[in-house]
Amino acid sequence: MVFIFIVFILYTELSRSVAGQPVEVRGWIKTLRLSLVILWCVYPIAFLFPVLGGSFFGGEGGFVLRQAGYSVADILAKAAFGLVIFRIAMIRSRLEDPTYELDRAMITTPIRDRSRVT
Numbered sequence: 001m002v003f004i005f006i007v008f009i010l011y012t013e014l015s016r017s018v019a020g021q022p023v024e025v026r027g028w029i030k031t032l033r034l035s036l037v038i039l040w041c042v043y044p045i046a047f048l049f050p051v052l053g054g055s056f057f058g059g060e061g062g063f064v065l066r067q068a069g070y071s072v073a074d075i076l077a078k079a080a081f082g083l084v085i086f087r088i089a090m091i092r093s094r095l096e097d098p099t100y101e102l103d104r105a106m107i108t109t110p111i112r113d114r115s116r117v118t
Contacts, residue, residue: 003040003043003044005034007037007040007041010017010036010040011033011036011037012055014029014032014033014036015033016036017029017093018030019117020091022091022095024091024095025088025091025092028084028087028088028091029088031084032081032084032085032088035076035080035081035084036077036081039073039076040073040077042072042073043069043070043073043088045069046065046068046069046070046073047066049062049063049065049066049069050063050065050066052083
Protein backbone atom coordinates (compact mmCIF):
# COMPACT_ATOMS: atom_id res chain seq x y z
CA MET A 1 0.00 0.00 0.00
CA VAL A 2 2.84 2.37 0.83
CA PHE A 3 4.42 1.64 -2.56
CA ILE A 4 1.28 2.79 -4.40
CA PHE A 5 1.18 5.96 -2.30
CA ILE A 6 4.83 6.76 -3.13
CA VAL A 7 4.28 6.26 -6.86
CA PHE A 8 1.14 8.40 -6.70
CA ILE A 9 2.97 11.23 -4.92
CA LEU A 10 5.84 11.13 -7.41
CA TYR A 11 3.41 11.21 -10.34
CA THR A 12 1.35 14.10 -8.96
CA GLU A 13 4.39 16.18 -8.00
CA LEU A 14 5.92 15.73 -11.45
CA SER A 15 2.54 16.67 -12.95
CA ARG A 16 2.51 19.88 -10.92
CA SER A 17 6.03 20.79 -11.96
CA VAL A 18 5.27 20.51 -15.69
CA ALA A 19 3.35 23.80 -15.77
CA GLY A 20 6.29 25.75 -14.34
CA GLN A 21 8.83 24.33 -16.77
CA PRO A 22 9.93 25.83 -20.08
CA VAL A 23 8.04 24.54 -23.09
CA GLU A 24 11.20 22.89 -24.42
CA VAL A 25 11.40 20.46 -21.48
CA ARG A 26 7.72 19.76 -20.80
CA GLY A 27 7.62 16.80 -23.17
CA TRP A 28 10.72 15.30 -21.54
CA ILE A 29 9.20 15.66 -18.06
CA LYS A 30 5.94 14.05 -19.21
CA THR A 31 7.96 11.15 -20.63
CA LEU A 32 9.87 10.88 -17.37
CA ARG A 33 6.62 10.90 -15.38
CA LEU A 34 5.03 8.12 -17.45
CA SER A 35 8.14 5.95 -17.49
CA LEU A 36 8.49 6.37 -13.73
CA VAL A 37 5.07 4.85 -13.13
CA ILE A 38 5.54 2.04 -15.64
CA LEU A 39 9.04 1.06 -14.54
CA TRP A 40 8.35 1.30 -10.83
CA CYS A 41 5.38 -1.04 -11.26
CA VAL A 42 7.73 -3.72 -12.63
CA TYR A 43 9.18 -4.24 -9.13
CA PRO A 44 6.03 -5.58 -7.43
CA ILE A 45 5.22 -7.71 -10.48
CA ALA A 46 8.72 -9.23 -10.44
CA PHE A 47 8.40 -9.78 -6.70
CA LEU A 48 5.28 -11.88 -7.25
CA PHE A 49 6.86 -14.36 -9.70
CA PRO A 50 7.98 -16.91 -7.09
CA VAL A 51 4.81 -16.33 -5.05
CA LEU A 52 2.61 -17.29 -8.02
CA GLY A 53 4.18 -20.72 -8.12
CA GLY A 54 3.27 -23.21 -10.81
CA SER A 55 5.62 -24.95 -13.19
CA PHE A 56 6.89 -21.75 -14.81
CA PHE A 57 6.97 -19.29 -11.89
CA GLY A 58 7.69 -21.69 -9.04
CA GLY A 59 10.95 -22.83 -7.52
CA GLU A 60 14.29 -21.73 -8.88
CA GLY A 61 12.73 -20.44 -12.12
CA GLY A 62 10.58 -17.99 -10.19
CA PHE A 63 13.60 -16.72 -8.29
CA VAL A 64 15.54 -16.24 -11.54
CA LEU A 65 12.58 -14.44 -13.12
CA ARG A 66 12.35 -12.16 -10.09
CA GLN A 67 16.03 -11.25 -10.31
CA ALA A 68 15.81 -10.74 -14.08
CA GLY A 69 12.80 -8.46 -13.63
CA TYR A 70 14.63 -6.46 -10.97
CA SER A 71 17.71 -6.17 -13.20
CA VAL A 72 15.77 -4.95 -16.23
CA ALA A 73 13.82 -2.47 -14.11
CA ASP A 74 17.01 -1.23 -12.43
CA ILE A 75 18.83 -0.67 -15.71
CA LEU A 76 15.92 1.11 -17.33
CA ALA A 77 14.86 3.08 -14.27
CA LYS A 78 18.31 4.29 -13.31
CA ALA A 79 20.23 4.60 -16.56
CA ALA A 80 17.32 5.81 -18.69
CA PHE A 81 16.15 8.25 -16.00
CA GLY A 82 19.68 9.59 -15.69
CA LEU A 83 19.91 10.23 -19.42
CA VAL A 84 16.53 11.97 -19.53
CA ILE A 85 17.37 14.11 -16.51
CA PHE A 86 20.74 14.96 -18.10
CA ARG A 87 18.93 16.00 -21.29
CA ILE A 88 16.53 18.21 -19.32
CA ALA A 89 19.48 19.83 -17.51
CA MET A 90 21.24 20.51 -20.82
CA ILE A 91 18.16 22.15 -22.32
CA ARG A 92 17.52 24.24 -19.21
CA SER A 93 21.16 25.32 -19.05
CA ARG A 94 21.01 26.47 -22.66
CA LEU A 95 17.78 28.39 -22.02
CA GLU A 96 18.90 30.04 -18.77
CA ASP A 97 22.43 31.00 -19.83
CA PRO A 98 22.99 32.27 -23.38
CA THR A 99 26.76 31.75 -23.06
CA TYR A 100 26.27 28.07 -22.22
CA GLU A 101 26.73 26.89 -25.80
CA LEU A 102 29.91 28.93 -26.15
CA ASP A 103 31.27 27.55 -22.86
CA ARG A 104 30.37 24.02 -23.92
CA ALA A 105 32.12 24.49 -27.26
CA MET A 106 35.23 25.73 -25.46
CA ILE A 107 35.28 22.62 -23.28
CA THR A 108 34.75 20.10 -26.07
CA THR A 109 36.96 21.75 -28.67
CA PRO A 110 40.67 20.85 -28.70
CA ILE A 111 42.94 23.72 -27.63
CA ARG A 112 44.46 24.19 -31.08
CA ASP A 113 40.95 24.75 -32.60
CA ARG A 114 39.57 27.17 -29.99
CA SER A 115 40.32 30.23 -32.08
CA ARG A 116 37.46 29.15 -34.38
CA VAL A 117 34.92 29.02 -31.51
CA THR A 118 35.08 32.68 -30.44
